[in-house]
Amino acid sequence: MFGYWDALYFVFIFIIGLIIAWMLNEWAKKSGMGTREAGDGTKVFISGEDPDKVIPGFEHYEGYYTGKNVMWGLTYALKRFFALLRNEHTGLLTDYVSYLLITTAFVLGVILIWG
Template sequence: MFGYWDALYFVFVFIIGLILAYLLDKWAKRSGMGTREVGDGAKIFISGEDPDKVIPGFEHLEGHYTGKNVMWGLTYALKRFFTALRKEHTGLLTDYVSYLVIVTAFVMGVLLIWG
């Protein structure tokens, strides 16, 4: 089984996955707290972010989720890293190509030395 790809195994596992997803969906709906599926209370709640509220600086994404509240821990933890990257971001294609050439030369050097 681990040396070749067999379509029957794939179809079998895919069907089992669909059945498990269906059963999980039914269980979640039955054990839920009665969330309204239509009307005013049917808005999606994603970490407290309201898609109808306009976020300053994100006016072009009105009605969309920005992910600001979902990824706050990552952005807070990597704030210094993102600040350093923002300083290096010039928007010039030649800078990015030079970074690519430097990284490629470094990787090739490492491969040639330690092979």
């Protein structure tokens, strides 16, 4: 009913996937700028965030990646939408249950009308 499955085909495709992943890794090592040297060893550097520096406003995340620079485009583009959601966020469970019930009623209504 759902087709034929053979373990040898799966192993063959898995090995091909590993080979492609290894080739991509080697290509990235050659074409990349490498890791930044710092002190005794290497150091991770993601999108301009330095885990050793304290980011203002994120002091409690020292040593963690906040994603501030990674997701800046999304947060900038949806700034007004996020502000609207922040205003609607009351923290009351009854509000969230009412949103869930309204959404469920809407979906059921659409299903009943258009079936």
